[in-house]
Amino acid sequence: xxxxxxxxxxxxxxxxxxxxxxxxxxxxxxxxxxxxxxxxxxxxxxxxxxxxxxxxxxxxxxxxxxxxxxxxxxxxxxxxxxxxxxxxxxxxxxxxxxxxxxxxxxxxxxxxxxxxxxxxxxx
Amino acid sequence: xxxxxxxxxxxxxxxxxxxxxxxxxxxxxxxxxxxxxxxxxxxxxxxxxxxxxxxxxxxxxxxxxxxxxxxxxxxxxxxxxxxxxxxxxxxxxxxxxxxxxxxxxxxxxxxxxxxxxxxxxxx
DNA sequence: TTTCTAAATTGTAACCGTTCTCATTATGGG
DNA sequence: CCCATAATGAGAACGGTTACAATTTAGAAA
Ligand SMILES: [Mn+2]
Ligand SMILES: [Mn+2]
Ligand SMILES: [Zn+2]
Ligand SMILES: [Zn+2]
Numbered sequence: 001x002x003x004x005x006x007x008x009x010x011x012x013x014x015x016x017x018x019x020x021x022x023x024x025x026x027x028x029x030x031x032x033x034x035x036x037x038x039x040x041x042x043x044x045x046x047x048x049x050x051x052x053x054x055x056x057x058x059x060x061x062x063x064x065x066x067x068x069x070x071x072x073x074x075x076x077x078x079x080x081x082x083x084x085x086x087x088x089x090x091x092x093x094x095x096x097x098x099x100x101x102x103x104x105x106x107x108x109x110x111x112x113x114x115x116x117x118x119x120x121x122x123x
Numbered sequence: 124x125x126x127x128x129x130x131x132x133x134x135x136x137x138x139x140x141x142x143x144x145x146x147x148x149x150x151x152x153x154x155x156x157x158x159x160x161x162x163x164x165x166x167x168x169x170x171x172x173x174x175x176x177x178x179x180x181x182x183x184x185x186x187x188x189x190x191x192x193x194x195x196x197x198x199x200x201x202x203x204x205x206x207x208x209x210x211x212x213x214x215x216x217x218x219x220x221x222x223x224x225x226x227x228x229x230x231x232x233x234x235x236x237x238x239x240x241x242x243x244x245x246x
Numbered sequence: 247t248t249t250c251t252a253a254a255t256t257g258t259a260a261c262c263g264t265t266c267t268c269a270t271t272a273t274g275g276g
Numbered sequence: 277c278c279c280a281t282a283a284t285g286a287g288a289a290c291g292g293t294t295a296c297a298a299t300t301t302a303g304a305a306a
Contacts, residue, residue: 036285
């Protein structure tokens with residue numbers, strides 16, 4: 001448990017929606033914390049492996065990270081304009097995805113689902 | 124309608140699953156067609172704008188393209204091992220995604236959904 | 247057919263996010 | 277404290293993508 005690790009976790013904690021590794025790095029720099037970009041990436045990889053953060057790919061292909069409430073599986077409702085994210089739970093979709101895969105003979109199933117739109121503020 | 128345009132479309136047509144821009148470029152080169160990589164990207168951008176191809180992001184962040192049967196909206200069941208892709212139609216998910224967005228005050232809704240697993244051949 | 251112009255093509259360089267390298271630094275158990 | 281071990285981080289390398297400008301081409305007009 002290093003100073004840098006704490007710094008990255010705290011930066012993630014106070015971030016509103018999803019943000020990129022470089023966003024976090026800049027945020028830390030602005031806050032006076034000196035943390036290497038490589039370290040930010042390393043911490044994010046670890047946190048991701050531990051299931052402590054969600055990762056999504058932006059349309060531009062950039063990885064975006066967000067501290068994740070629970071370790072449990074869920075999906076996102078994201079505003080294309082401001083990046084605001086709500087978490088969704090969708091039991092019906094979970095079972096649908098599972099069944100459709102099984103019925104095609106697939107195993108080791110998983111799935112990803114994201115709903116996007118314009119939030120009330122941005123509409 | 125140039126020779127290169129025809130070549131890219133034909134390469135896409137005879138590709139089985141999704142493939143990257145660089146895959147297509149290599150495939151064309153092997154087939155004796157001389158087409159610049161920049162042109163392949165340009166054609167794929169156009170085809171995407173026209174809705175003639177699907178684009179998905181690999182976990183590595185690479186863009187993968189596939190000629191799309193219909194212009195209609197659909198989703199994918201993809202094998203993580205061999206890349207094989209089946210197209211899915213899921214009316215129940217469509218309405219669910221729409222309703223969940225509306226109920227949070229969102230507009231201009233869209234969504235993406237992909238189911239992944241190991242296909243019978245790869246299991 | 248020949249001419250002409252706007253559009254397409256393409257090699258190359260730049261771009262950008264990410265990963266790698268490895269010398270340096272820090273951690274924490276004994 | 278000491279030291280083995282792990283983390284850090286500046287910079288280079290990497291890989292996919294895009295920008296650019298020079299060249300070529302398509303296709304319409306003469
Ligand atoms: Mn989440
Ligand atoms: Mn498709
Ligand atoms: Zn918004
Ligand atoms: Zn397979």
